[in-house]
Amino acid sequence: MATDFKSIPLIDISPLVEKGDDPNLAQDEGVAEVVRQLDRACREAGFFYVKGHGIRDSLLKDIRSVSRQFFHLPYEEKLKIKLSAATGYRGYQRVGENITKGVPDMHEAIDCYREVKPGMYGRLGEAMEGCNKWPSDPPNFKDLMEEYVNLCTDLSSKIMRGIALALGAPMDVFEGNRAGDPFWVLRVIGYPVVHHANGQEMPKTETDVGCGAHTDYGLLTLVNQDDDITALQVRNSNGEWISALPVPGTFVCNIGDMLKILTNGEYESTLHRVINNSPKYRVCVAYFYEPNFDAAIEPLDTCVQRTGGTKKFDSAVYGKHLVSKVLTNFVM
Numbered sequence: 001m002a003t004d005f006k007s008i009p010l011i012d013i014s015p016l017v018e019k020g021d022d023p024n025l026a027q028d029e030g031v032a033e034v035v036r037q038l039d040r041a042c043r044e045a046g047f048f049y050v051k052g053h054g055i056r057d058s059l060l061k062d063i064r065s066v067s068r069q070f071f072h073l074p075y076e077e078k079l080k081i082k083l084s085a086a087t088g089y090r091g092y093q094r095v096g097e098n099i100t101k102g103v104p105d106m107h108e109a110i111d112c113y114r115e116v117k118p119g120m121y122g123r124l125g126e127a128m129e130g131c132n133k134w135p136s137d138p139p140n141f142k143d144l145m146e147e148y149v150n151l152c153t154d155l156s157s158k159i160m161r162g163i164a165l166a167l168g169a170p171m172d173v174f175e176g177n178r179a180g181d182p183f184w185v186l187r188v189i190g191y192p193v194v195h196h197a198n199g200q201e202m203p204k205t206e207t208d209v210g211c212g213a214h215t216d217y218g219l220l221t222l223v224n225q226d227d228d229i230t231a232l233q234v235r236n237s238n239g240e241w242i243s244a245l246p247v248p249g250t251f252v253c254n255i256g257d258m259l260k261i262l263t264n265g266e267y268e269s270t271l272h273r274v275i276n277n278s279p280k281y282r283v284c285v286a287y288f289y290e291p292n293f294d295a296a297i298e299p300l301d302t303c304v305q306r307t308g309g310t311k312k313f314d315s316a317v318y319g320k321h322l323v324s325k326v327l328t329n330f331v332m
C-alpha cells in the first residue's frame with residue numbers, strides 16, 4: 001500500500017547488478033540489503049531511483065540527445081514515421097494525439113514495441129503486429145535505441161530478481177511463462193514548452209498537462225529523464241503530488257499493473273503524471289519491462305498467503321490489458 005511518502009527513495013543496486021546472474025544470489029549479504037530496500041520502496045511508494053545500475057551515463061545522455069534532435073525536426077519530417085493502426089501503433093504521434101482519461105496529453109512521442117510477427121499471438125496480438133518505425137534522422141537513432149533496449153531489458157530482469165526475493169519467492173518467479181520472454185515498450189517522449197505545440201502558437205493554460213494521471217501497465221518502468229527539469233509527479237496516499245526531482249545518472253523506476261496483481265496488492269502501481277511548467281522543452285525516454293505477451297497473470301501464492309488468503313484480483317492476460325489501453329489511447 002502506498003504511504004504518505006514525501007520523497008522517492010534512492011537505491012544503489014550495484015551488488016544486484018554484479019551478482020544478478022549468480023544462482024546463489026539470495027545468499028549474498030550485499031544483495032540482501034538491496035532486496036530489503038527494494039521491498040521497502042515498493043511497499044511505501046511504488047517508485048524508487050536506482051544508481052549503480054551499470055548503464056553508462058554517456059549512453060543515457062546520448063539517448064536523450066538523439067530524441068531531442070528528432071523532436072526538433074520539422075513536423076512534416078516527423079510525420080514520415082507516423083503511428084497508425086496499420087503500423088501496429090508503432091511510430092510518431094503529434095502533441096495532443098495521445099489521450100489519458102479522455103484528455104489530450106501535451107506531449108509528442110515515438111512508440112516502439114517488441115516485434116510481433118503476423119499470427120504470433122493469434123487474435124490477441126493482431127493490433128500490435130508490425131515493425132518499429134525508426135527515423136532516418138538522426139542517423140544513429142535506431143542503433144542507439146536498440147542497444148539501449150537490450151541493456152534496459154537485461155537490467156530490468158535483474159531488478160525483477162531482486163523484487164522476487166523481496167517477496168520471499170524464488171529468484172526466477174518472474175521468468176518462464178510469466179516474463180521469461182518479456183514484452184517491452186519504449187516511449188521516446190517530448191514535452192513542449194506548451195505555447196509551441198505542433199509548430200503553432202498556443203496559449204499556455206494552468207491545465208496544460210504533459211501526461212495525465214495514470215498507472216503503467218506491466219511490471220517495471222525505467223525512466224530516463226532530463227537532468228535539469230522537474231516535471232514528473234507521483235501521488236502519495238494523502239493525494240499529494242510528490243515531484244520526482246531529476247537525479248543525474250539514475251533511472252526513476254516504478255511498478256506497473258501486472259506487478260500489483262502478482263503481489264495481490266502488496267505492491268501497488270502508483271499514479272503519476274507529468275507537468276512541464278519549465279520554459280524548456282523536456283525529453284524523457286521511458287522503457288517498460290512487461291510480462292510475456294500471452295501470460296495469464298494472477299496473484300503469487302506467497303503473496304496471497306501473506307495478505308489473508310484470498311485473491312484480490314482476477315487473472316489478467318497481459319497482452320489483452322496492453323491492447324485495451326493502446327486502443328483507447330488514440331483517436332484516429
Ligand SMILES: N=C(N)NCCCC[C@H](N)C(=O)O
Pocket residue numbers: 098099100101185187211212214215216217218288325329
Ligand atoms: N505503456 C505505457 N505505460 N504508457 C503510459 C502512457 C500513459 C498515458 C496513456 N495515455 C494512458 O492513458 O495510459
Ligand SMILES: O=C(O)CCC(=O)C(=O)O
Pocket residue numbers: 187189211216223225231232272273274284286
Ligand atoms: O515523462 C515522464 O517522466 C514519465 C512518462 C510516463 O509516465 C509514461 O510514459 O508512462
Ligand SMILES: [Fe+2]
Pocket residue numbers: 214215216272
Ligand atoms: Fe507512466
